[in-house]
Amino acid sequence: MLKLTARNWQLTTDLMPNTKHPGFSTRAIHVGQEPDAETGAVTVPIYATSTYVQQEIGKHKGYEYARVSNPTRTRLEQNLASLEGGVASRVFASGMAAINAICTMFKTGDHVVCGHNLYGGTPRLFNQVLAGYGIEFTYVDTTDVKNVERALRKQTRMVFVETPTNPLMALSDLRAISQVCRRKKVDLVVDNTFMSPYFQQPIALGADMVVHSTTKFLNGHSDGLGGVVVCTRPEQVEQLGFVQKAAGAILSPFECWLVLRGVKTLAVRMEQHDRNGRRVAAFLAGHKKVKRVFYPGLPDHPQYELAQHQMSGFGAMISFETGSLANANKMLRKVRVCSLGESLGGVETLTSHPATMTHAALGTKGRKEIGITDGMVRISVGIENVEDIIADLDQALAAI
Ligand SMILES: Cc1ncc(COP(=O)(O)O)c(C=O)c1O
Numbered sequence: 452m453l454k455l456t457a458r459n460w461q462l463t464t465d466l467m468p469n470t471k472h473p474g475f476s477t478r479a480i481h482v483g484q485e486p487d488a489e490t491g492a493v494t495v496p497i498y499a500t501s502t503y504v505q506q507e508i509g510k511h512k513g514y515e516y517a518r519v520s521n522p523t524r525t526r527l528e529q530n531l532a533s534l535e536g537g538v539a540s541r542v543f544a545s546g547m548a549a550i551n552a553i554c555t556m557f558k559t560g561d562h563v564v565c566g567h568n569l570y571g572g573t574p575r576l577f578n579q580v581l582a583g584y585g586i587e588f589t590y591v592d593t594t595d596v597k598n599v600e601r602a603l604r605k606q607t608r609m610v611f612v613e614t615p616t617n618p619l620m621a622l623s624d625l626r627a628i629s630q631v632c633r634r635k636k637v638d639l640v641v642d643n644t645f646m647s648p649y650f651q652q653p654i655a656l657g658a659d660m661v662v663h664s665t666t667k668f669l670n671g672h673s674d675g676l677g678g679v680v681v682c683t684r685p686e687q688v689e690q691l692g693f694v695q696k697a698a699g700a701i702l703s704p705f706e707c708w709l710v711l712r713g714v715k716t717l718a719v720r721m722e723q724h725d726r727n728g729r730r731v732a733a734f735l736a737g738h739k740k741v742k743r744v745f746y747p748g749l750p751d752h753p754q755y756e757l758a759q760h761q762m763s764g765f766g767a768m769i770s771f772e773t774g775s776l777a778n779a780n781k782m783l784r785k786v787r788v789c790s791l792g793e794s795l796g797g798v799e800t801l802t803s804h805p806a807t808m809t810h811a812a813l814g815t816k817g818r819k820e821i822g823i824t825d826g827m828v829r830i831s832v833g834i835e836n837v838e839d840i841i842a843d844l845d846q847a848l849a850a851i
Contacts, residue, residue, distance in 0.1 A: 475534065475649060476718040483529035484711060497708045498522045519696045523704040527711050528679075531669070534648040534714065535661050537681035541691040542707060546644065546664025547572055548700035549678030550611075551580075553640060553660065555694050557608055559585030564602045565611040566593040568619050568821045570642070570664075571810035573611075579812075593623040594754065600631050607635070613642040614651075614761075618770040618805040618829040619822060620745040622754040625761060629657025644668070644796070649721040650764040659683050665702075667796025668767075670713040671720050675706040720798065723834040724767035730837045731830065731844070735771050740778075740848045742826075745770040767832040768795060770805070776825035778851045779804055783828065785847035788839050795831035800840050803829045 473481070486493050498521050505511040514520050524542060532540040543549040550573060557563070565577070567590040577588045591598040593612045603610075610632050614623040625641060632639040640660045641653035647668040653661050663669055665677035682688045695701050702710075732746035747758035748765030758765060773779045783791045789800040793808045803809060806825045810818055818824075832840060 478533045479530070479714045479717050482533040483526035484715070495523055495526045495708060495711050497704045499704055517704075518699050518701060521701075521704050521707070523707045523711070524702060527702070527707040530711060530714060531648075531663075531665075531679050532681055534717075535643070535681040536648075536652055536654045537661065537683055538685065539688040540679050540681040541688065541695055542665070542702040542710075543678040543680070543695070544700040544702055545676045546570075546642075546662070546666060546678040547576060549662050549664075549680050550642070551576060552691055552694045552698070552700070553609070553662065553680055554581050554586065555698065556690055557581075557586050560587075560606055561608045562587045562589065562604050562606040563609045563611060564589050564591060564599060564607055564637075566613055566616060566623065567591055568616040568621060568823075569611075569613050570617045570644075571805075571812045573613075573642070574817075575812040592621075593628065594621050596624055596627040596631060599628055603631070603635050603637060607637050609638045609640055611640045611642070613645070615645050615747055615758075615766075615768065617645065617768075617809065618745070618827060620747055620752070620768065620770055622747060622757050622761065624757055625653055625656040625658060629659075632659070633657065645768050646762055646764075646766055647717060647721055647796075649717055650725070650766055651762045654681065654683055656761070660687060664796075665710045666794065668721065668724070669717065669796075670710045671717065671796060671798060672709070672713055673794060673797035673799065673801075675709040677702045677706050677710055720834055721764065721766070724832060725764040727834060727837045727840060728765060728767040728769060728832045731832050731840055732765075732769050734841045734844065735769065738845075738848060740773070740851045741771050742774050743772040768829070769832065770827055770829045772824060773826040773828055773848075773851060776806070779826050779828050781850040782847040785850045786843060787847075788835060788843035789830060789847070795829075797831070798834050800833035800835060800843075801831045803831075805829055 501517045503514040528540045589602045591602045593599055612623045629639045638659040641658045643653055643661050644664045644667050661681040663679050665679050729748050735741045736744045746769045786802050789802045792801045793803055805823050805827055810823050
């Protein structure tokens with residue numbers, strides 16, 4: 452059995468009696484993933500149940516109704532909290548449901564400062580849903596901490612950043628922003644979807660909460676949606692647990708199980724994503740049809756220095772400029788291994804077109820303001836043989 456201490460990443464276990472600080476992969480495979488007490492099954496059971504029998508009124512085994520809690524979900528929440536170094540986590544039906552859950556803690560008149568280049572669905576939620584409830588959002592370029600500081604108001608409750616951003620791959624200095632937030636008593640929330648906890652640990656850098664679309668690298672197999680909020684304080688855990696129960700956008704036991712299965716190989720997948728990512732970025736940077744490459748692992752990236760100390764790898768996400776919508780379409784019609792599709796973080800390489808897909812909701816003006824062009828293509832480099840990925844991109848680029 453695993454015994455979790457107050458910070459549950461410092462677990463001790465009968466399997467590892469002398470290991471007070473198990474490594475990342477050990478935690479990915481064992482925290483919350485201990486063998487089933489009843490049967491010894493090495494994988495966590497999928498508790499497909501809507502309710503639980505009670506022994507008498509008010510007496511039960513800690514589970515009453517599946518919207519409130521489910522043992523498969525509990526195990527995943529322990530596991531992800533451990534990987535991000537939080538006290539606990541709460542999982543939701545999607546990444547957007549997780550971000551929305553955080554915002555339900557706000558009231559009319561509250562203010563949020565966020566990065567001006569986020570996954571397009573996030574400003575869509577902020578501007579087209581939550582602004583209607585009187586929550587105010589200010590978008591700034593968070594690559595400069597001074598912009599964040601200037602945007603803070605008395606009513607500011609949260610600074611929300613993605614780093615690297617989607618799809619421009621710009622970085623924000625998490626330690627510097629967290630220091631400003633701490634001084635002003637504002638929570639820093641980081642969307643860590645692109646890096647995964649394997650390459651970036653925002654809580655260690657001062658973040659108050661971390662959010663993920665588990666749909667991406669944490670699951671890693673493109674077979675389920677999900678979202679998580681990892682917390683650093685007990686009151687956050689309590690509030691988000693209440694939101695799960697009150698609003699009900701919880702992750703199903705089957706999808707919790709898919710993520711539990713996926714995270715077991717997170718470290719080896721991320722290593723391969725990173726190796727392939729570096730090779731593909733170098734190939735694109737040297738290709739005559741490619742006008743510009745956005746990848747924090749290239750020495751000409753404006754924040755290459757920051758990338759080297761804030762992240763322990765550069766990852767699999769790359770954007771590049773083909774010059775026009777027509778060029779982007781010519782090449783995207785030709786890709787085979789690098790299929791055209793609207794997600795990222797799976798074992799298979801996926802290409803996408805931010806202007807018409809992930810960032811369509813920003814509108815032409817919104818995209819122009821932050822530098823997303825019609826010729827930009829984003830690639831989530833998978834873990835196939837890198838020579839095959841490069842050969843596919845090469846033949847597709849020949850169509851331009
Ligand atoms: C960085 C980032 N955050 C959040 C989301 C939303 O996640 P989901 O699609 O699971 O709702 C996405 C989706 O692409 C994303 O890329």
